[in-house]
Amino acid sequence: MMRNLDLDLIRTFVTVADSGSMTVAANLLHMTQGAVSQQVKRLEDLLGCLLFVRKTRKLELSRQGEQFLVKARQLLRLNDEIWADMTGESLRGSLRVGVPYDLVSSLAPAMKTFAEVHPHVEVSLVCAASPELREAVDTGRVDVSLAEYVASEAEGEVVRIEPLVWVKGRGSDAWQKRPLPLSMVDERCAFRPVVLGALANKDIPWRTVFESGNIEATAATVRAGLAITTWLASTVPADLETLAPHAAGLPALPPFAICLRLPTTVPPAALEFARCVRESMSNILNVGVQPVQRGRVTPNRTGAGSD
Numbered sequence: 001m002m003r004n005l006d007l008d009l010i011r012t013f014v015t016v017a018d019s020g021s022m023t024v025a026a027n028l029l030h031m032t033q034g035a036v037s038q039q040v041k042r043l044e045d046l047l048g049c050l051l052f053v054r055k056t057r058k059l060e061l062s063r064q065g066e067q068f069l070v071k072a073r074q075l076l077r078l079n080d081e082i083w084a085d086m087t088g089e090s091l092r093g094s095l096r097v098g099v100p101y102d103l104v105s106s107l108a109p110a111m112k113t114f115a116e117v118h119p120h121v122e123v124s125l126v127c128a129a130s131p132e133l134r135e136a137v138d139t140g141r142v143d144v145s146l147a148e149y150v151a152s153e154a155e156g157e158v159v160r161i162e163p164l165v166w167v168k169g170r171g172s173d174a175w176q177k178r179p180l181p182l183s184m185v186d187e188r189c190a191f192r193p194v195v196l197g198a199l200a201n202k203d204i205p206w207r208t209v210f211e212s213g214n215i216e217a218t219a220a221t222v223r224a225g226l227a228i229t230t231w232l233a234s235t236v237p238a239d240l241e242t243l244a245p246h247a248a249g250l251p252a253l254p255p256f257a258i259c260l261r262l263p264t265t266v267p268p269a270a271l272e273f274a275r276c277v278r279e280s281m282s283n284i285l286n287v288g289v290q291p292v293q294r295g296r297v298t299p300n301r302t303g304a305g306s307d
Contacts, residue, residue: 098145
């Protein structure tokens with residue numbers, strides 16, 4: 001006997017999984033929370049398994065839900081591509097994407113996928129520090145943005161959590177010097193207050209070697225052995241080295257969350273771009289950190305290295 005999946009139910013499931021909240025999903029789908037809950041229950045009954053584990057103040061995917069989410073996204077993407085091909089309907093216009101400088105390379109796969117599927121959308125990047133990008137979404141200067149937060153203070157939809165690590169040049173002993181030579185981008189980055197606060201707590205004096213909005217220039221000072229910096233673990237260039245904090249006598253740093261920020265009214269192109277980001281960036285496993293509940297809060301430089 002043939003069984004057919006209901007794409008409306010699947011789209012609701014994916015929206016709930018991505019937002020981490022029935023309430024947020026209801027707002028995005030222009031439905032009531034009760035209707036969203038009913039659709040998820042219908043899908044669970046159809047598949048014969050629980051897709052979410054409902055905990056106090058939390059909504060988490062079950063093991064079956066995590067497995068189903070991968071296929072569900074593929075199914076929706078294929079459905080949308082077929083619809084666009086057969087009806088001649090496709091996304092058009094422009095899309096302004098905000099991104100911290102250190103995440104431009106990480107965002108490249110999502111941008112490539114989006115451009116291939118939606119060639120008629122003109123994408124432009126706005127690079128800035130995370131605090132500036134948060135404001136840019138709220139004021140309408142960008143249509144969608146990535147931003148970095150201390151994981152325990154994350155706002156928006158968490159797509160990945162990473163360690164913030166100390167970085168030095170190969171063979172460099174800059175980390176042993178006092179005052180500690182730091183290469184920072186500017187005072188608006190998300191990493192800077194965390195790094196300087198951690199150093200202050202350990203009474204480690206520091207000095208700035210370089211401040212600029214250019215991440216490549218920051219990396220150059222580290223490569224030259226003039227300073228150390230901090231970056232998210234996945235963004236550390238292959239020719240540089242990370243420092244184990246305790247072995248180097250440096251303070252441990254908290255993990256950071258990479259979050260999607262969307263405006264209250266989300267343009268269709270921004271929704272599609274956000275989906276590409278989720279699929280691309282969530283493929284890199286979170287390392288050494290505890291997960292943060294996903295959720296969405298309704299609302300040109302980088303950090304002590306990069307953001």
